[in-house]
Amino acid sequence: MIEKLREILRHRQLIMILVSRELKARYRGTMLGFFWSLFNPLLLMIVYTVVFGFIVSGGRVAGFPSTKLYALFLFNGILPWTWFAASLMESSNVLMVHGALIKKIKFPIEVLPIMVVATNMVHFILALPVLIFFFLIFGKPLTLWVLFLPISLLVQFIFTMGLCFLISALTVHFRDIKDILANLLTLWFFSTPIIYPYETVPKVLKTVLNFNPMTHLVESYHFAFYYGSLPHWKRLSVTVLVGLLFFYLGYVIFDKLRDTFVEEV
Amino acid sequence: MVAVQVQDVFKFYKKFADRHKFLTIKSALVNKTLFGDLQVGERFEALRGVSFDVQSGHTLGIIGENGSGKSTMLKILAGISKPTSGAVITNGRISALIELGAGFHPEISGRENVFINGIILGLTRKEIQEKYDDIVQFAELEDFIDHPVKGYSSGMFMRLGFSIAINVNPDILLIDEVLAVGDASFVPKCLDKINEFRRHNKTIIFVSHDLATVERICDEVIWLKKGQVEMRGYPKRVVDAYLQYVGKKDTDKYQRQHDREAKSVQDTQRENDGLQNPEKRWGSREIEISNVKMFDGSGKEKYLFNADEPLAVAFDVQAAASEKDFVFGIAIYNSEGILCYGSNTVLDDFSAKSIAGRGKVRLLVPALCLISGTYFLDVAVHKFDGYPFDYHHLLYTFRVTSDQRDIGISRIAHRWEFSENIRFEKNENS
Numbered sequence: 001m002i003e004k005l006r007e008i009l010r011h012r013q014l015i016m017i018l019v020s021r022e023l024k025a026r027y028r029g030t031m032l033g034f035f036w037s038l039f040n041p042l043l044l045m046i047v048y049t050v051v052f053g054f055i056v057s058g059g060r061v062a063g064f065p066s067t068k069l070y071a072l073f074l075f076n077g078i079l080p081w082t083w084f085a086a087s088l089m090e091s092s093n094v095l096m097v098h099g100a101l102i103k104k105i106k107f108p109i110e111v112l113p114i115m116v117v118a119t120n121m122v123h124f125i126l127a128l129p130v131l132i133f134f135f136l137i138f139g140k141p142l143t144l145w146v147l148f149l150p151i152s153l154l155v156q157f158i159f160t161m162g163l164c165f166l167i168s169a170l171t172v173h174f175r176d177i178k179d180i181l182a183n184l185l186t187l188w189f190f191s192t193p194i195i196y197p198y199e200t201v202p203k204v205l206k207t208v209l210n211f212n213p214m215t216h217l218v219e220s221y222h223f224a225f226y227y228g229s230l231p232h233w234k235r236l237s238v239t240v241l242v243g244l245l246f247f248y249l250g251y252v253i254f255d256k257l258r259d260t261f262v263e264e265v
Numbered sequence: 266m267v268a269v270q271v272q273d274v275f276k277f278y279k280k281f282a283d284r285h286k287f288l289t290i291k292s293a294l295v296n297k298t299l300f301g302d303l304q305v306g307e308r309f310e311a312l313r314g315v316s317f318d319v320q321s322g323h324t325l326g327i328i329g330e331n332g333s334g335k336s337t338m339l340k341i342l343a344g345i346s347k348p349t350s351g352a353v354i355t356n357g358r359i360s361a362l363i364e365l366g367a368g369f370h371p372e373i374s375g376r377e378n379v380f381i382n383g384i385i386l387g388l389t390r391k392e393i394q395e396k397y398d399d400i401v402q403f404a405e406l407e408d409f410i411d412h413p414v415k416g417y418s419s420g421m422f423m424r425l426g427f428s429i430a431i432n433v434n435p436d437i438l439l440i441d442e443v444l445a446v447g448d449a450s451f452v453p454k455c456l457d458k459i460n461e462f463r464r465h466n467k468t469i470i471f472v473s474h475d476l477a478t479v480e481r482i483c484d485e486v487i488w489l490k491k492g493q494v495e496m497r498g499y500p501k502r503v504v505d506a507y508l509q510y511v512g513k514k515d516t517d518k519y520q521r522q523h524d525r526e527a528k529s530v531q532d533t534q535r536e537n538d539g540l541q542n543p544e545k546r547w548g549s550r551e552i553e554i555s556n557v558k559m560f561d562g563s564g565k566e567k568y569l570f571n572a573d574e575p576l577a578v579a580f581d582v583q584a585a586a587s588e589k590d591f592v593f594g595i596a597i598y599n600s601e602g603i604l605c606y607g608s609n610t611v612l613d614d615f616s617a618k619s620i621a622g623r624g625k626v627r628l629l630v631p632a633l634c635l636i637s638g639t640y641f642l643d644v645a646v647h648k649f650d651g652y653p654f655d656y657h658h659l660l661y662t663f664r665v666t667s668d669q670r671d672i673g674i675s676r677i678a679h680r681w682e683f684s685e686n687i688r689f690e691k692n693e694n695s
Binding site: 013014017018021024025098100101102103104105106107259262263 | 278279340343344345346347359361363364367368370372373377380381384385386389390
């Protein structure tokens with residue numbers, strides 16, 4: 001495994017240039033290029049703020065002093081979720097989209113799912129200044145706990161990467177995974193404390209939520225920004241282990257199926 | 266030194282039934298098909314025990330029909346796919362020209378694509394930087410290199426792809442039919458570059474349908490047939506044997522096709538009893554044509570001819586009643602529908618006297634004088650004023666092959682003459 005990781009690291013130049021190609025291609029030709037990658041999380045934030053902040057609750061969301069703060073909380077969780085969900089969706093067809101590379105030249109295929117997760121991570125990082133800007137204009141000061149951000153980032157990267165290896169490899173053989181995935185992600189979104197705070201969840205459901213690694217990841221972002229306190233390090237360390245396990249399993253399955261890609265994509 | 270060594274390589278592909286193009290999760294779990302070995306019935310055997318080696322500095326050509334395993338072999342050599350069993354040992358850096366410009370992104374500029382494609386092909390950023398000017402210059406794209414690739418013509422696209430791939434500076438170069446897509450002026454440049462590689466003692470493996478080029482640039486040729494090495498050796502010998510084999514197969518094919526079409530004419534006759542197939546056959550049938558066949562000079566039935574070979578068209582006629590006014594005619598069309606030649610008994614100065622009952626007609630052509638291609642034949646009998654008795658339109662097919670690669674419709678007899686101060690060396694094979 002260590003050897004394989006080294007192998008991946010050897011391709012970092014390739015990964016970097018592919019990521020920058022993806023970014024450039026997406027931002028080229030649109031004046032609002034960067035804005036478009038922010039558009040979806042912003043829209044989600046606005047919709048949920050309107051629905052839960054005004055319509056359902058009539059102006060006050062339980063657990064939040066003001067609707068403004070609810071909007072901040074939402075955006076805080078939606079951004080990492082967008083990174084996660086977009087990576088999974090894109091990895092479900094990344095091997096097919098880049099079939100020419102796989103079929104026509106000798107190409108380190110594992111670079112493709114890495115490219116997907118890394119590209120979406122860059123979108124996420126580029127959106128962070130906007131998040132910080134919202135915190136400043138809504139008058140909620142940031143704390144030094146923001147410095148925990150790189151840890152959350154790393155853990156999320158590892159966990160997402162594992163799932164993306166798995167999904168990209170399996171969709172080559174089972175094309176229906178893509179459709180299943182879209183529905184699964186909707187369910188997963190609501191099973192993660194993004195539009196509601198973890199603390200307000202009833203005890204029974206909390207147990208369920210605890211089995212969801214994304215719960216603890218999104219919470220760690222909430223701690224870094226919204227709550228401005230020490231992350232729940234016990235839960236986060238378990239998440240690290242789960243993330244590593246997923247990464248390992250995902251990569252092993254990807255590696256096992258690697259030779260079949262040339263013929264199937 | 267051996268640059269490439271292929272040892273008893275087998276490659277099986279999975280055969281998909283139409284209904285199960287892709288697996289379902291359930292069937293994979295139940296049948297364990299995902300990780301298990303393929304059974305004999307469900308696999309396509311692309312390569313069956315191929316072995317050969319290539320000495321460093323040699324150029325090897327691989328020829329064979331479609332589906333003979335050429336491209337599969339090349340992909341295995343390039344390391345793109347893995348052999349099911351057997352081994353491939355290579356010595357040195359490989360560059361495969363299988364698809365040019367794989368990984369080009371249409372939205373970004375040629376310049377950025379050079380870097381991306383270069384890194385994909387295994388160069389480092391620094392190496393590309395050094396070779397960048399050469400690459401752009403060779404591709405003749407100085408003026409367009411900062412434009413997005415989506416605006417490039419297919420020729421420009423191919424030129425840039427070739428230029429990058431060739432600048433990887435490999436020890437072993439694999440080429441698969443890529444020159445087929447180039448524009449006319451660029452192909453000689455590519456061939457020059459390939460020749461330069463040969464002079465620098467690089468190993469080249471060249472897969473192509475262009476037998477003339479294969480013969481010209483290769484030191485040795487392998488003929489793959491149904492996934493096995495059918496023949497290996499001196500280029501001219503292998504190419505000739507291959508051509509002979511393909512020629513024989515074509516003859517069989519045209520023979521079969523002719524039999525089928527002749528049968529369908531008879532069928533129409535039988536089933537429709539005087540009714541006509543207005544697309545292919547019309548006329549009053551007062552005189553009827555049947556049993557149209559083609560022969561070579563020795564009287565052997567044949568549908569594949571060499572360009573300078575004699576040919577004969579023969580058919581039976583049956584006149585229901587005695588007729589005084591009749592003309593026999595034929596016409597030859599090429600595959601583009603152009604009438605290459607047509608004539609009839611009137612044009613050839615025959616005046617009809619009488620026909621009654623059964624008879625035979627035979628038209629002899631001492632030399633075809635057509636260029637290679639597929640041709641269609643019209644055979645007809647009609648009155649002097651054009652009133653059709655029986656007209657068979659494009660019902661018969663034959664094929665002409667030729668060693669020469671002249672172009673046009675017909676081979677006009679010709680001879681070159683030069684004054685004393687212009688000298689040529691005549692090639693042996695023509």
